[in-house]
Amino acid sequence: xxxxxxxxxxxxxxxxxxxxxxxxxxxxxxxxxxxxxxxxxxxxxxxxxxxxxxxxxxxxxxxxxxxxxxxxxxxxxxxxxxxxxxxxxxxxxxxxxxxxxxxxxxxxxxxxxxxxxxxxxxxxxxxxxxxxxxxxxxxxxxxxxxxxxxxxxxxxxxxxxxxxxxxxxxxxxxxxxxxxxxxxxxxxxxxxxxxxxxxxxxxxxxxxxxxxxxxxxxxxxxxxxxxxxxxxxxxxxxxxxxxxxxxxxxxxxxxxxxxxxxxxxxxxxxxxxxxxxxxxxxxxxxxxxxxxxxxxxxxxxxxxxxxxxxxxxxxxxxxxxxxxxxxxxxxxxxxxxxxxxxxxxxxxxxxxxxxxxxxxxxxxxxxxxxxxxxxxxxxxxxxxxxxxxxxxxxxxxxxxxxxxxxxxxxxxxxxxxxxxxxxxxxxxxxxxxxxxxxxxxxxxxxxxxxxxxxxxxxxxxxxxxxxxxxxxxxxxxxxxxxxxxxxxxxxxxxxxxxxxxxxxxxxxxxxxxxxxxxxxxxxxxxxxxxxxxxxxxxxxxxxxxxxxxxxxxxxxxxxxxxxxxxxxxxxxxxxxxxxxxxxxxxxxxxxxxxxxxxxxxxxxxxxxxxxxxxxxx
Amino acid sequence: xxxxxxxxxxxxxxxxxxxxxxxxxxxxxxxxxxxxxxxxxxxxxxxxxxxxxxxxxxxxxxxxxxxxxxxxxxxxxxxxxxxxxxxxxxxxxxxxxxxxxxxxxxxxxxxxxxxxxxxxxxxxxxxxxxxxxxxxxxxxxxxxxxxxxxxxxx
Numbered sequence: 001x002x003x004x005x006x007x008x009x010x011x012x013x014x015x016x017x018x019x020x021x022x023x024x025x026x027x028x029x030x031x032x033x034x035x036x037x038x039x040x041x042x043x044x045x046x047x048x049x050x051x052x053x054x055x056x057x058x059x060x061x062x063x064x065x066x067x068x069x070x071x072x073x074x075x076x077x078x079x080x081x082x083x084x085x086x087x088x089x090x091x092x093x094x095x096x097x098x099x100x101x102x103x104x105x106x107x108x109x110x111x112x113x114x115x116x117x118x119x120x121x122x123x124x125x126x127x128x129x130x131x132x133x134x135x136x137x138x139x140x141x142x143x144x145x146x147x148x149x150x151x152x153x154x155x156x157x158x159x160x161x162x163x164x165x166x167x168x169x170x171x172x173x174x175x176x177x178x179x180x181x182x183x184x185x186x187x188x189x190x191x192x193x194x195x196x197x198x199x200x201x202x203x204x205x206x207x208x209x210x211x212x213x214x215x216x217x218x219x220x221x222x223x224x225x226x227x228x229x230x231x232x233x234x235x236x237x238x239x240x241x242x243x244x245x246x247x248x249x250x251x252x253x254x255x256x257x258x259x260x261x262x263x264x265x266x267x268x269x270x271x272x273x274x275x276x277x278x279x280x281x282x283x284x285x286x287x288x289x290x291x292x293x294x295x296x297x298x299x300x301x302x303x304x305x306x307x308x309x310x311x312x313x314x315x316x317x318x319x320x321x322x323x324x325x326x327x328x329x330x331x332x333x334x335x336x337x338x339x340x341x342x343x344x345x346x347x348x349x350x351x352x353x354x355x356x357x358x359x360x361x362x363x364x365x366x367x368x369x370x371x372x373x374x375x376x377x378x379x380x381x382x383x384x385x386x387x388x389x390x391x392x393x394x395x396x397x398x399x400x401x402x403x404x405x406x407x408x409x410x411x412x413x414x415x416x417x418x419x420x421x422x423x424x425x426x427x428x429x430x431x432x433x434x435x436x437x438x439x440x441x442x443x444x445x446x447x448x449x450x451x452x453x454x455x456x457x458x459x460x461x462x463x464x465x466x467x468x469x470x471x472x473x474x475x476x477x478x479x480x481x482x483x484x485x486x487x488x489x490x491x492x493x494x495x496x497x498x499x500x501x502x503x504x505x506x507x508x509x510x511x512x513x514x515x516x517x518x519x520x521x522x523x524x525x526x527x528x529x530x531x532x533x534x535x536x537x538x539x540x541x542x543x544x545x546x547x548x549x550x551x552x553x554x555x556x557x558x559x560x561x562x563x564x565x566x567x568x569x570x571x572x573x574x575x576x577x578x579x580x581x582x583x584x585x586x587x588x589x590x591x592x593x594x595x596x597x598x599x600x601x602x603x604x605x606x607x608x609x610x611x612x613x614x615x616x617x
Numbered sequence: 618x619x620x621x622x623x624x625x626x627x628x629x630x631x632x633x634x635x636x637x638x639x640x641x642x643x644x645x646x647x648x649x650x651x652x653x654x655x656x657x658x659x660x661x662x663x664x665x666x667x668x669x670x671x672x673x674x675x676x677x678x679x680x681x682x683x684x685x686x687x688x689x690x691x692x693x694x695x696x697x698x699x700x701x702x703x704x705x706x707x708x709x710x711x712x713x714x715x716x717x718x719x720x721x722x723x724x725x726x727x728x729x730x731x732x733x734x735x736x737x738x739x740x741x742x743x744x745x746x747x748x749x750x751x752x753x754x755x756x757x758x759x760x761x762x763x764x765x766x767x768x769x770x771x
Contacts, residue, residue, distance in 0.1 A: 160723035163701070200705055204650045353711055361651070371647045371753040374707065378714035382746030387716045 028104055030075075034068035037263035042096055042232065043067055044241070044256055046268060051248065051256075053191075054239035059089065071100075078106055081114075088114035095231035095260070119234055126165055126196075127156035128230040129223050133254070133290075134166070135215040135281055135398055136206045137298070138439050140472045145210075146444055147428060148277040148398065150251045153199050153216065154230060161216065161294075166202040167233055168195050169253035171243035185245045192243035192253065194236055207298040209361060214296040215397055217281065219289050225261040232260050251277040258289070265289075276427060278398045278437075285399060295394040299358045303479060305392045306351055313347055318478050321348045325355035327373055331380040346386040353381055355479065401437025402589050402616040404428045412595075412610025414454075414500070421452040421463060421610075431471060431558050432583045432593055433616075435551050441473030441484075441519050452493075462502075465491040473547070475515035484513040484521055486545075494529065495599050495606045496537055503529040503538075509545055521547040525562065540567040541575070556583045566601075573602040589616040645686035645756045647706050689761040698727040703757035710750050716743040728768060738771045 033039065043063070044051045050064045057063075059077050063070035074096055077089040090097045091114055101107055132153045139145035152167040171190035184190050206212045221229075241248065252275040255267040265287050271279070284290050297305060307313060313321075323329045335345065356377055360370050404427040411420045425448035429438045445466045452463040467489045474482040488507040493500040511523015525545045531537035543564020550557040562577040578598040585591045590613075597608045683696070683703050692698065702709060705720050712718030716739050725735050742749065742764065749755075749763040 158723075158726055160719065160726050162705075162719055162723045163697070163727075198704065200701075200708075201650070208650075350715060353715065357707075357711065367648055367652050368753075370651070374647065374710065375750055375753060378710050378750065379747055381714040382716075382743050385716065385740060385743055389717060 030071055031068060033103065034071040037266075038099055038260065039071065040067055041256065041260045041263045042099060043070060044236075051241050052236070052239055053241045057236070057239040059093075075100060075104070075106070079109055083114060084112070085115055086118045088116070090114050091116035091119050093235045094119055095228055095235055098228065098231060122234060123227075123230065126154055126230055128154045128226040129157045130155040130218065131221050131226045131229065132161075132164070132216050132218045133281065133284065134202075135217070135277060137212040137214070137398070138442070139210055139212050140439060140442055140444070140470065145212075146470070147404075149206075150254055150277045150280055151202070152229075152254055152257060154226060162198075162200045162203075164199040166197050166199045167254070167257070168197070168202070169193070169250045170195060172240070185243065188242035188244050188248075190243045191240035192248070192250075193238075193240055194233060194253070196233065196237070203296065207296060208357070211298040211300040213298045213301055213395075215281075216294040216296060217284070217290045218292040218294075219258070219284070220291045221258075221261060221289070228261055229257050232257065246274040247271065249275055251275050251280045255280055255283075258284070262287075262289070274426070276404050278401065279404070281399045293397060295392065295397075297392045299354070299361075300480060302390060302392065303351070303354050303358060306354065306390050307479075308393070309391045310347055310388075312344065313351065315478060317344065317348050318351065321351040321355060322479065324349065324352040324377070325359055327376075331376060335380055335383060342384060343386055346381075346384040346388050349377075349381040349384065350388045350390075353377060396436045398437045400588070401429075402433055402591075404616070406430075406433075406614055406616050408593070408612045408614045410610045410612035412608060414452075414608045415606050417454055418456060419452050419454050419610075421450055423448060423450040423464075423612075425466075431547075431549060432556060432581045433614075434553075434556065434583075434585045434588075434591065436553070436588075439472075440551065441471070441475070441513060441521070441549065443469060443471035443486075445469040461493065462491070463493050467491075473513040473519060473521045473549075475513045475519060477515075482513070483510055484523060485510040486523075486525070488527075495601050496531070498604070501537060502532050504532065505529050507541075511545070517550070519549040519551065521545070525564070536569060538569075541565070542567070543575075554585055556585075557581070574600075575602070576600045583614075590614070591616075645683070645703055645758070646754060647710070647750075649704050649706050651707070683757075687756050687758040689758040689765075691762045691765040695727065698724065699757065699761065701727060702761050706757055706760065709760070710746075713739075713742045713749060714746050716740060724764065728765070730768060730771075734771055738768060741767050741771055 045067055048065065050058070052058075052064070055064070058070055058073075060066065060069040060073035063073065074089070074093065078097060078100070081088050081090075083089075083091075085091070094116070097106070107113070132155070134151050134153055136145075136149040136151070138148050151169070153161070153164040154167060155161065155164040169192055171185065171192045180189075203214065207214055241253070243249065252268065252271050255271070259265070259267050267280075267283055267287075270283050281290070307318065320329075320334075324331060324334060334340075334348075337345075340348070356373065359365075360374075365373070406423075406425040408423040408425075409420070410423065411418075413419065425445055427446050428444040429442060430445060431441075431443045446468050448464070448466040448469075450463040450465075451460060453460045469486075469488040469490065471486040473484045474480075476482060486507070486509045488505065490505045492503055492505045494503050494505070505527065506529075507525060507527030509523045509525030511521055514520045523545055524542075526542040527540070529539050529541065531539075541564050543562055545560065545562045547558065547560040558579070558581045560577075560579045562579075564575055566573045566575050576599070579595070581593060581595040583591050583593045593612045593614060595608075595610050595612070597606075599606045683700050686699075686703055689699060701723060705723075708718070708720040709724060712721035721739060721742070722735075725738060730738050745763070745767055749760055749767075751759070
């Protein structure tokens with residue numbers, strides 16, 4: 001560190017003299033070189049400045065905004081450092097060195113080459129050969145993860161992907177801070193760092209703890225390119241940039257690592273206002289960088305697929321497996337049981353094993369109980385020498401889904417008044433959109449707005465602004481018993497007396513989901529509607545919500561009914577809301593929707609019907 | 618309702634318990650993934666809120682822990698194998714018991730077991746499960762030593 005400071009000082013003192021020396025010595029136009037796309041990418045330069053915020057990442061004081069001065073300072077530090085070991089700038093910035101050396105032949109001008117012990121140890125351990133980008137599925141129970149997540153995996157020359165290393169970009173955030181956690185996450189209040197961990201730890205974190213499927217896309221990069229990326233990870237690993245949830249997030253920063261070997265693709269340039277993880281996969285695919293895809297099921301997917309793939313395992317067998325996993329029946333007696341075939345025993349125990357591993361996490365088994373039971377169960381499984389391989393049917397990959405933004409043009413009638421309207425949604429997925437590539441029964445709107453025009457009256461109103469809306473309908477079955485829930489916070493015109501008036505609307509609900517041919521939800525909902533102009537019109541609403549969804553490749557039908565009570569300051573009225581929507585999917589990013597709302601409110605009826613064409617972008 | 622709230626505000630509002638230091642060393646035995654960061658048996662909370670990895674001061678998890686572990690005797694320096702087995706004790710046990718699985722394939726690859734001999738090797742390991750994972754306190758070094766013994770017989 002001291003040496004660095006010294007160089008910065010000497011740099012200041014003899015800047016021009018040095019410049020002259022370096023220019024002469026290298027006979028290379030450094031001014032031109034400082035605009036080289038690869039150099040700019042190595043500095044994470046975009047829109048006139050580096051996106052790295054840590055001053056220690058720069059060897060020149062003005063390095064963050066001046067790539068030329070950073071270039072001169074870097075070359076000077078490489079050539080003049082007296083450090084023999086890990087503190088030499090060549091050891092600290094090995095990717096910069098490799099790049100500059102390839103053009104300027106710096107090695108021949110060094111009086112000695114430093115011994116980079118730590119770096120070499122790191123390179124031996126990683127032994128980089130191949131690289132993949134991993135997409136971790138949507139996790140709707142946490143707002144920070146509901147759009148999914150991406151990270152890289154660097155592989156040594158082994159067949160097993162478990163020996164790879166996951167390179168992740170994450171905020172050094174403290175979730176204890178509650179609301180501040182979100183505010184800081186959105187406004188750059190946290191420092192983001194690259195990190196690197198064995199891939200199996202990430203599998204455990206995502207696939208086991210959070211039950212998220214992982215999609216592993218191998219990238220079409222040469223070993224020397226993978227090595228260059230690894231060198232860059234080394235030089236950037238301790239240097240922060242401020243984390244912004246919407247744009248400069250994990251998926252965005254991961255793209256820089258690919259940008260440095262393919263600056264001509266300019267991947268980071270595709271993302272300015274926001275970066276949605278799956279969009280980064282799409283861009284990589286467009287550039288032809290993705291050559292292969294492997295699906296890694298989560299703990300819950302594995303269990304569901306095991307049951308689907310073994311139709312001979314019936315309900316009784318499943319409940320038997322559950323009892324074994326919970327140690328409610330004696331395993332030894334089960335092994336001795338003569339009425340069950342050996343293959344079936346193996347299958348039941350295989351299921352018990354996976355259930356046990358899942359339950360032990362969900363139910364937080366104490367360490368001692370966990371270890372004892374694990375060995376007992378596995379010992380029983382090992383007594384039946386029959387292999388039961390699990391065949392997992394790969395769902396549609398996330399990039400096959402529709403794009404996250406949507407614009408809809410609508411025409412219809414609001415209780416006889418003709419209207420046309422336009423809705424713009426920035427993200428992400430609604431119940432009436434095609435499920436392909438998304439979580440079934442989920443809706444995330446964040447945010448959206450509808451403008452409505454009544455041509456006969458020459459009037460335009462804001463019909464709706466949805467700040468956030470989430471619906472999570474997760475079906476319950478013999479094994480999994482999740483709670484479904486919904487939340488909605490919006491500005492919305494709604495029926496009151498004979499017309500629609502604007503309300504600030506807040507609704508939450510929770511209930512149960514089931515699936516057969518349809519997906520069903522039934523739950524309790526309650527909310528508040530605050531009238532902006534007349535507080536007497538403000539009301540609380542409480543009721544039972546029922547939703548049913550039919551979902552096909554080409555068509556989707558959604559029906560919901562919501563009977564409830566409206567509480568005003570001085571009276572109570574009944575209300576029933578019916579909602580029907582049908583969507584027809586023309587292509588991945590185009591659909592048409594017909595909808596009908598019917599509301600019975602205080603003895604009066606209101607309706608709205610509309611047709612819309614929707615385009616996702 | 619609690620769940621709904623948690624859903625709205627994210628798992629993030631759950632306060633993290635502070636973990637007392639426990640004498641029992643789980644670093645080299647079963648339960649590595651589960652209990653390594655939370656040795657006093659009330660585990661997961663700390664991991665449950667990782668949500669896209671927005672956690673941690675530690676950014677570099679390359680050279681973690683086999684230093685404090687008992688060293689295997691029967692295997693000539695194979696650090697990658699030692700580290701992998703230590704950190705995947707449970708998954709490897711689960712694979713050996715079933716006679717197949719990715720952790721088992723990884724171990725076979727690291728031990729250079731020829732592909733055509735793996736079936737027999739896996740069957741032999743499965744038959745010897747109780748010997749390999751002999752007790753709840755079994756250490757990774759013991760597991761490796763037993764596996765090496767068995768490999769020599771195949």
